[in-house]
Amino acid sequence: MDRYAAFIIRRRWLVIGGWVVVLIGAIFAASMWAGPTTTSFTSDTRTEAGRAAELLEQAGQEKQANATQIVIAAPEIDGGVRNPDVEAQVTALVSDITASSPDVTVTDPYGPQSQISADGRIAVASLDVGTGTDAEVQDRIDDIKAIAEDNQIAGVDVEFSDPRFDDAPPNGAAEGVGVLLALIILLIAFGSVVAAGLPIVSALFGIGVGASVLFLVQNFMDIPNFAISVTLILGIGVGIDYALLIVTRYRSGIHDGLDVNQAVTVAMVRAGRSVLFAGGTVIIAMGGILLSGGNLGPALTFAAIAGILATLIASLSLLPALLAVIGTHINSLSLHWLRKRKGKDPNKALEGVWAKKWSARIQRTPWVGVAGAVLILLILSIPAFQLRLGFSDAGNRPTSATTRVAYDYVTEGFGVGANGPLIVVADYPAGTNPQAELETLRTAIAADPQVAENGVAPAFQVGQADGKDISIIQVNPVSGPQDEATTELVNRLRDETIPDALGPDSDVTVQITGLSAGSIDYAEVTLDLLPWTIAAVLAAAFILLVLAFRSIVVPVKAVIVNVLSLGAAFGVIVAIFQWGWGAGIFGVGRAGPIDSWVPMMLFVTAIGLSMDYEVFLVSRIKERYVRTGNATTSVAEGLASTARVITCAALIMICVFLSLVFLPDRSLKILGVGLAVAVFIDASVVRLLLVPSTMEILGKANWWFPTWLEWIPRLDGMHQDEDDTTPAEDPRVSDKLNR
Structure with missing residues (x-):
């Protein structure tokens, strides 16, 4: 170096x-x-929803599994959307939107593929804005929003279910708030x-x-x-x-x-x-x-x-x-x-008497520190035992967002399940006519109490894939896309209803896809893999800490402490976002599941950052121990000398992570709050209380390392505190500089 x-x-x-x-x-x-991004999770072919979506794509119906909606509502007009004047203006509006770009397609709100509520006040049509780079797609979206704004129809609301239609801060604006807060902390720290x-x-x-x-x-x-x-x-x-x-x-x-x-x-x-x-x-x-x-x-x-x-x-x-x-x-x-x-x-600037006094207190009553820290972490971890993975739907968004308004209109007109319909995909040998079997299947699905009344559309053929004909049946559940009842319905249809309706000798193969089914399947895959991910990351952390400190006790303690602190972080996000405690503070409309990708990202990120703090604090303690041989004073001195930087670094991290709450995406809000809580807990309860208390109790046992592992490469000299010795005390550095 x-x-x-x-x-x-x-x-x-x-x-x-x-x-x-x-x-x-x-x-x-x-x-x-720049390349395009994706908003779909139904294309994971490890899942049934992904394989069914692939069949639809081969049949030229890939939009069917991921369709978004344009919702037209005329709640106060006689005749609703069927009012002749309204129908004429809506038809003209849809034509203008379709003409805005050759990549934009909208189904006829009054055509056979669209839906109009029983009272005639709400109509839903499919909307596709095409593909391309994010900038190209956003330009089309902005054009559509401008057309809808310029062609407002008296007494008629036009809303969109695609999250990209929601108003959002400019890219980087939320992160800029975090940078500004970090700058303020640095100004205070450095002067x-x-x-x-x-x-x-x-x-x-x-x-x-x-x-x-x-x-x-x-x-x-x-x-x-x-x-x-x-x-x-x-x-x-x-x-x-x-x-x-x-x-x-x-x-x-x-x-x-x-x-x-x-x-x-x-x-x-x-x-x-x-x-x-x-x-x-x-x-x-x-x-x-x-x-x-x-x-x-x-x-x-x-x-x-x-x-x-x-x-x-x-x-x-x-x-x-x-x-x-x-x-x-x-x-x-x-x-x-x-x-x-x-x-x-x-x-x-941030190191003072309080750090030394705190170190002395830890030194006097380490068992109190351990008991207090563990109690805090266990209490915070209690909600984590009810963690439920899924994907947020538009019902979680603020009530002013167009996606939330569209969601509420669809719920009013067709039931909450229509916001995430299930797409039942049937494939069968080309040229055969299994309409009787499909009708039997449709009747069996409609009989499920979790399926909405009149919520099962007739089967219709959409194309061919792999030499087979493909038909679909759209199903509207009684429950919403993110509700646990919808998950139970999908599993019941797959495990019981469909096999019982078709029988073992049927030539018809049926799979379920759609945004809701895709989200459910991805959540189950993630949940199955999460324990393996946790085990692998903790094993890697253990090995790295063994290399860093040539100790067995310190890495074991670190793994246990990390599990406790991350359990507390998971508990906090479950309480806020899944139970709804204070969710309104973070701009969340209502409670819902924890988005499936968040726990894994939160876990690995928090473990990595926790390792940073662990290395920083324990390196200082070990340095003092190697110099003095006193296991007691080394803990106190190491804590006092690192409290300042750990506090400053943690404050910066917390501010930066919390800036994610300013974004409209609920999953990013969960990640930001989870990371901020994890860093806060790690830098306070863990690094300033639990770790020094346990090390004080263990004393010299912290540095136990069996002789039969002496062959392991030494990396314990890599980590020196930023307040370490001058170059004159390091001959290697001094010689280099003199040369």
Whole structure:
């Protein structure tokens, strides 16, 4: 690392210029060649819904499984949507929307494929805005919204079920709030605009490149439309934190009288190596998402790693180059009202008497600390035992959103189940006529008490696939798309109703798809794989901690503590979003399941970040223990010396993650709140209470390492605290600098 730092210092302007060129080039390439994203989860061929959707696609009916709706409501007009004047104006409006782009198609609201409620006041037609890049699709959506706005019909509401029609803040606006709050925290911590701005600049350069790469990869991989928010939020959070550690160590070096080159080198040797290990750990943890498989697992893995890896590289290359250029001006543009006493280390802004007093208290009553922390975590974890996975529907959105209004109108006119109809796909040998069997099946499905009255449409043939004819039957449940009763209905139809209606000798094969069925199937696949993901990530964390500390006890303790703290985080999001406790604060319309991809993403991300804090705190404790041999004082000193940076880093992470609540997507709100809670718990209850208390109790046993494992490579020298020794105390660094 010292040789690498020396290279960066010598080539500082080349490194900075290279980053500027790469950033500009990446943004230009992304603006020119960004690929499209996907909003569908029904194409996972590991599931029945995915295989049925594939059949429909082969039959030229791929839109059938993922159709969105345009809803026309005339609640106060005599005759409703069938009023002749209304019908004429609606027909004209639909024609204008269809003519807005050759890629846009709308079924006739009065045609055979559309639906009109029994009272004639609400009509529903299918709407497809076509494919293409996100920008191209959004342009079509904006045109449609403008047409609907310019051609308003008196007494008639025109609403859309596609979430892309909802008003949303500009891309990056929510994340910008997190960056602004992080800047405020850094200003308070550093008391200098220059010092506070460097971590922000480094993170923004990295995230600019990482996000651009994600846009380009969308041409070759199915990437969900919310993945960019994952890239931005994780990249910004870890990027600022990693840069914070390096800048903090650099300022300490300058304060201790080192020249600029020495301070940069020591910052990289000490904090830089910790950052490299921490970033690598988070990336390895993110690899756990791959176990979820399908299209979404690799996509989310790439989205997360793109942001983290780019900001990690920026922290280890662009940032030291900037420090070498800025030099002793690191404390320039000081905020006078935050200026510290002359001669005092500028990094001690958040470290004070409270940390030392807290350490002393932990030292006196460690059993109280353990009992209190465990009790808090167990109480918070109680709701997690009722975790239910699924996908949010529009009923969770704010009542002002067009998707929510459309949802409520459809519920009023056709029942809540019409917002997520089940598509029963039947395939049978071409040329045969199984209409009698299909009618028997239709009657059996209609007899289920969870199927809406008159909620089963007649079967009709839609095409051919693999030499077989394909027919579909649309089914409207009594319950909504995200309701548990709908899941029970789908499973009952598959396991009992369909086999009983067709019999074992039938040539008709039946599968169920649609947005609701696809969401149910994906949730079940995710739930089945979640324990394996947890086990794999925890095993990787255990191995990495063994390498980092050459201890068995510390990794075992870390795994147990991580399970407890993540259980608490899961409990909080279940209480808020699934039970509805305070959900309105976060702009959620009503309670619902936890979106299926969120727990896995939350788990691996929180484990990775928790490992960062674990390494940072325990490294300091071990360093003191190796120097003094005193297991008791080393815990207190390690806690006192790291509380400041852990607190500052955690506050930044919390602010950045909570910025996701400003986005309309409920799943991103859940992820943001979950990550913020996980970081808060980890940095407070865990790092400042549970970990030091248990280490105080275990004493020298913390560092037990069996002799038969001595063959394991040593990595325990990689991690040094950012407030560690001067270069004169490290002959290797001093020799390099002297040369």
